[in-house]
Amino acid sequence: MGRQVLGQVRAAQANFYRVATPEYGELLCTSRARLKKTGQWVLVGDQVQVEELDPASQRGAISEILPRRSELDHPPIANVDQLLLMLSLAEPSLDMHHLSRFLVKAESTGLPFVLALNKADLCDSSQIDFWQEKLQTWGYQPVIISTTTGQNIPALQSHLAHKITVITGSSGVGKSSLINALITGVDLATGAVVQRTGRGRHTTRHIELLTLNSGGMIADTPGFNQPNLDINPTELDRCFPEIYRQNITCEFADCTHQNEPGCGVKRNWERYEHYVQWWQELQELTDLKQAQGRCDVGMKYKQDQIGNRHSEPKLARHKYRTLSRRRQHQELDLLTADDD
Template sequence: MSKGKIIKALSGFYYVLDGEEVIQCRGRGVFRKKNVTPLVGDYVVYQAENETEGYIMEIKPRRNELVRPPIANIDQAILVFSAARPDFSTALLDRFLSVIEANEIKPVICVTKIDLLSEEEKKKIDWYIEGYQSIGYDIIQLSSLTGDGIKQIFPVIKDQISVLAGQSGVGKSTLLNSLHPDLDIKTADISDHLGRGKHTTRHVELLRIGEGLVADTPGFSSLEFPDMEAEELSSTFPEMVKFGESCKFRGCVHINEPGCAVKQAVKSGEIQNYRYEHYQDFYQELKSRKPRYSK
C-alpha cells in the first residue's frame, strides 16, 4: 500500500501524486456503495497493480471540501473577479466569500483586467477594493495583458494548496498561463451576446505553480451555501462578527432585532450598505431553503 494526493480527476480516473510520480488509479466499488466520491485534493491510500495503474483503497479524513468546484483540503481560495467583461459583481463576490468563509478557507481576492478600465471606472473599482481591504481581505490587482501584479501571486501561493475560482471569462486560465507559460491552457473570448465567458476548463486539476499547488477549476456563476442554518450566516461576514459583539440581544441575526449594533454600523457607514443588502438576500435564501434530511 502507498500514500499520495489526488491531483486530477477525469473520466473515472484519479491521478495520484506520490513524490514525483503520478499513478493513474480507479476508485474501489465500495466508494460507490457508500456514495463517496474521491476528490481532487484528497489524501489517499492506493494499491498499484503496476508502475502506472492502481486502485484507491482509502480516503483520509478531509480538512474541508467544496461542492462546486469539487475539491478537498484547500488552504486558500483565490477568487478571481474581472473589473470588466464581465462586469465586477459584488453580489457574486460576497456569495463566494461567504461560502469560502463557511468552509474555513482563507480567501484572497484577485481583480483582473484592470487595464480595460477608464479613469472613472477605475475610481469606482478602487472604492470597492478599499472597502474589502478595510474588512481585512487581501486583494491583488492585475492585468495578464500588461503583466501588472503577476509577481504578487507567487508569494501568496508558496507552500499552499490554492483553488482558483470565479465565474467564466474572468481570466483564470489566462492568469495561469501568465504564471506558468508552459501550461498553455486553452482560453476563450467573452461572448458579447451573453456578457460572460465560454467554459474553457473541463475538469479540476492541481497544477504545480511556483512553489505551490493551484487548482484550475471549471468556470461557474453561482455557489450553493453549505449545510448551515440562516442564523450562522453572519459568522461568514467578518465585519458583522466584529460589530455583532455589541448587539443588545445574544443570538441577534441582524435583521429585525432592536438594539442591533450591525444595523447601526450600516447606518453610520462602518459597514458597507451593499454588503448588508447581500447578507439580507443570503439570509432569506437560507431561511426559505427546504430542509435537507440525511439518509
C-alpha cells in the same frame, strides 16, 4: 498484498485516478470496490493509500482515503486550502453590489480566500485607488493585477505558493488567462493542451490539479462564477468582516443585528444595507425550502474529525455501477493516451 504507498490524487476521470507518489511518480489507479460500497468516493486532492502497486506498469488501487481538511462540492475537490476570487476592474467593469455579493459568497465557503482584481492595464490610477480604499473599509486587501502586462503576478504567485487553490469569479474576468500565465505549457483559453495529459480540455469531463511554476497547485476547473448564496440567514453575519471583526455583545445569541433590543453590532458601515437585504433574501429562501420540505446546503467547508480515518462525502453521489471490461479499457486508454 504487496507494496503500499501514500499519494495525492491529482486528476480524476470516470473510475480512474492519477495519484502522485514521492517514490514511484504518478500512478494510474482504480479505487477499491470496498470504498465505494461504504460510500467513500475518491476526490481530486485526496491523500490516499495505494496498494496492489505495480511500479513497472505504474498502476495501483486506492485502498484508503485519509481524513480531509476541507471538501468543496463545485468542483468536487478535497483539501483545498483557499479560493482565489478573481474579478476585473474593467471589461466587465466592477460593480459594488456584485463585488460585495461575491465576497459574501466566498466567505460563506468558510475557506480563506485571496481577492485579485484583474485588467489593471485598462484603468487609471484614480479608479484603482477608489476600489482599494473602498475594499479596505470593507476589510479586504485586493491584489491588483494584469495578466496582459504581468503587473503583480509575482505578488499573486506568492499567495498561491505551496497551497491548493480553486479559482472563482465571473465570466470573462481573465481566470483562464491567469492560469496560463502561472503555468508553463498550459493553454486553457484555447483548450489545446492540458498539462501532462495531452488531452483536449473539453473533450471529456475531468478535474485536474495543475502544478504552478512557483509551487502549489491550482484546479483547472473553476469554482462558482455566480454569487448565489446558499447559507442559512443565521450564518450571514460570519460573512461580513465588518461584523465578525467587531467585539459582538448582542444580548441574544441568535441576534440578527436588525431590530432586536440589546443588539451590540455597530451599523455605521457601507455594506450594512447589503447585509439586511441578503438576510431577508436568505430568510425567504429558508421559508421556501422549509415549505418544500428539503434542505440544500450546497458548497460547504468540512472540518476533519480527529481520529476518524475515513471521510464521507456530504451528499450522496451516483450509485456505484459496474463497468464492462470494454468500457474500462476505453476509459483507461483515454487517460494513458500520452503515455508511450
